[in-house]
Amino acid sequence: xxxxxxxxxxxxxxxxxxxxxxxxxxxxxxxxxxxxxxxxxxxxxxxxxxxxxxxxxxxxxxxxxxxxxxxxxxxxxxxxxxxxxxxxxxxxxxxxxxxxxxxxxxxxxxxxxxxxxxxxxxxxxxxxxxxxxxxxxxxxxxxxxxxxxxxxxxxxxxxxxxxxxxxxxxxxxxxxxxxxxxxxxxxxxxxxxxxxxxxxxxxxxxxxxxxxxxxxxxxxxxxxxxxxxxxxxxxxxxxxxxxxxxxxxxxxxxxxxxxxxxxxxxxxxxxxxxxxxxxxxxxxxxxxxxxxxxxxxxxxxxxxxxxxxxxxxxxxxxxxxxxxxxxxxxxxxxxxxxxxxxxxxxxxxxxxxxxxxxxxxxxxxxxxxxxxxxxxxxxxxxxxxxxxxxxxxxxxxxxxxxxxxxxxxxxxxxxxxxxxxxxxxxxxxxxxxxxxxxxxxxxxxxxxxxxxxxxxxxxxx
Numbered sequence: 001x002x003x004x005x006x007x008x009x010x011x012x013x014x015x016x017x018x019x020x021x022x023x024x025x026x027x028x029x030x031x032x033x034x035x036x037x038x039x040x041x042x043x044x045x046x047x048x049x050x051x052x053x054x055x056x057x058x059x060x061x062x063x064x065x066x067x068x069x070x071x072x073x074x075x076x077x078x079x080x081x082x083x084x085x086x087x088x089x090x091x092x093x094x095x096x097x098x099x100x101x102x103x104x105x106x107x108x109x110x111x112x113x114x115x116x117x118x119x120x121x122x123x124x125x126x127x128x129x130x131x132x133x134x135x136x137x138x139x140x141x142x143x144x145x146x147x148x149x150x151x152x153x154x155x156x157x158x159x160x161x162x163x164x165x166x167x168x169x170x171x172x173x174x175x176x177x178x179x180x181x182x183x184x185x186x187x188x189x190x191x192x193x194x195x196x197x198x199x200x201x202x203x204x205x206x207x208x209x210x211x212x213x214x215x216x217x218x219x220x221x222x223x224x225x226x227x228x229x230x231x232x233x234x235x236x237x238x239x240x241x242x243x244x245x246x247x248x249x250x251x252x253x254x255x256x257x258x259x260x261x262x263x264x265x266x267x268x269x270x271x272x273x274x275x276x277x278x279x280x281x282x283x284x285x286x287x288x289x290x291x292x293x294x295x296x297x298x299x300x301x302x303x304x305x306x307x308x309x310x311x312x313x314x315x316x317x318x319x320x321x322x323x324x325x326x327x328x329x330x331x332x333x334x335x336x337x338x339x340x341x342x343x344x345x346x347x348x349x350x351x352x353x354x355x356x357x358x359x360x361x362x363x364x365x366x367x368x369x370x371x372x373x374x375x376x377x378x379x380x381x382x383x384x385x386x387x388x389x390x391x392x393x394x395x396x397x398x399x400x401x402x403x404x405x406x407x408x409x410x411x412x413x414x415x416x417x418x419x420x421x422x423x424x425x426x427x428x429x430x431x432x433x434x435x436x437x438x439x440x441x442x443x444x445x446x447x448x449x450x451x452x453x454x455x456x457x458x459x460x461x
Contacts, residue, residue: 009233010253014143015184017260018136018170023128023447026135030264031447034131036416037138037271039423039443040099041092041109042073042459047348047426048094049074049461053204053327057090057211070118074430074461081118085168085218088114090211093160095348096330097277097426098210100409101138102269104145104163105153109271111164111213112137116171119218120452125175127449133174135266137217140187141167142265146255150379151247153198154313161196161209162245168217169224176225188230189220191241201279202320202331270410273419276346278330281314283406284387285333289340292391292399300341300364305392308333309373311385322365326351334368335361337389348429430461 023031048054049072058072061083070084071077073091078084092098092110101108112134120130141163153159169190173183193216196209224230234240235253242251276286285308292298310318310333320332329335329351338361339350349355373388375381386404393399405412414422420440427436439458442449449455 010235010256011184011187011232013257014140015187016180018140018174019178019180019183021132021136021261023132026132029267030135031131033266033271034135035446036419037099037109037266038113038134040273040419041113042443043423043426044095044097045073045088045092047429048091050429051094053094053207054091056204057087061087069122071121071456071459073459076460081122082215082218084118085115086211086215088117089214090207093207093210095277096279097274100272100280101142103142103265104159105149106160106164107210108138108141110210111160111217112167112171114214115168115217116175119172119175121456123175124451124453127446127452129175130452131446133171135264136174137167137171138266139261139264140170143256143260147251147253148246150382151249152245155247156198157245158196158198158209161213162194165190165194165213165216168214169220172218172221173224176221178224182224184232185228185230186221186224188232188234189223189228190217191234193220198316201317202328272409273414275408277348277351278336278346279317281310281317282333282336284403285389286336286340286346287406288387288389288401288403289337292389292401293341293344296399298341298391302393303341303367303391304394306337306368307390308337308370309388310370311376311381312372315370315372318370323356326353326356329356333370334365337368338364
């Protein structure tokens, strides 16, 4: 295992960047990317707040008494910052409709924004402070992703949670005005709070991972601010985070500390936005399936078989060959492709339990087979990963489409209008169209907001 490139620990170098970053230093591209990511995340947080997973977490925190500090989004409930972060992080990931990041190998915004939003509300911070904290949090979790992935993800860790907790801690500490030393302690504490395993995909635990990371990030920052201590070399120590979470791989720590903020990870490689509320590993195949269905006016009754050729990691994410619930459906290639062909849509309705259990889709799923493409069996394929869908019709005709960049990903992004349309679709699940437009205006002008609590008041549903 390689050591940090200088005598200063990795955490101390990350902390120095995080403590000294400022809104004035952020390039316009980073601010714009942050605003888009926050808009998308607040939308899916509102939409997710009505899901049973989110309500179960709210029932838990309802039994705890604490300070009235922060908004539980989509509701009239207020809670201590830690509980708000837990509830909002869980809600934001409940639909698996939130954004993606290549370096992190996960969802960058859902651990970071719920933590930052709760503390920004409590501290009555300006929009510029929230944006800066968010950029810092994404930067650190993604830089650590460059060190640990893909090995970390391959062995079963859910990087959104295990690495996202560092982003949540950094964003939280930033909003508390942490010095470099306090920031380093917050990151060290976060290392002991990291958890989340992929075996729980398709259950309530996957969204809980995001909420847990957000909550733990807040707690790490608060503990650090109170003087709590942690080992500054907890990442590279022989018994530290790297040795225990690194899957036995040599770790190049320079990937974490080189190029911090130059460019920002939120800009390059950038954040991907989902068009479908399902695991990202289905999205290329869904784009291909829907394009073929439209182009050839495919009658589902005429489909003999569908083969989806994917990269080697996809079967570790899409773990259900036969989905029985909406949550399982999000992690089932056979279900998602079946829904796309039968309904010509993959939206909220397709992941209701009753829809998943319907006879037509249950009968269709066995026709869909996921295989690893022979060109995508090793880590080297990941930067150029694709999905190739082949639909065989009853008359023997074979239709094929390969998609490398799903719509919404950084190299094939949603337009601002498309992103705003997704936000409206999500937010109107819990609030009036008029309030949605007011909220949208506030987020689009976030840098001019002098007190974030003015924004959070609009998030009550």
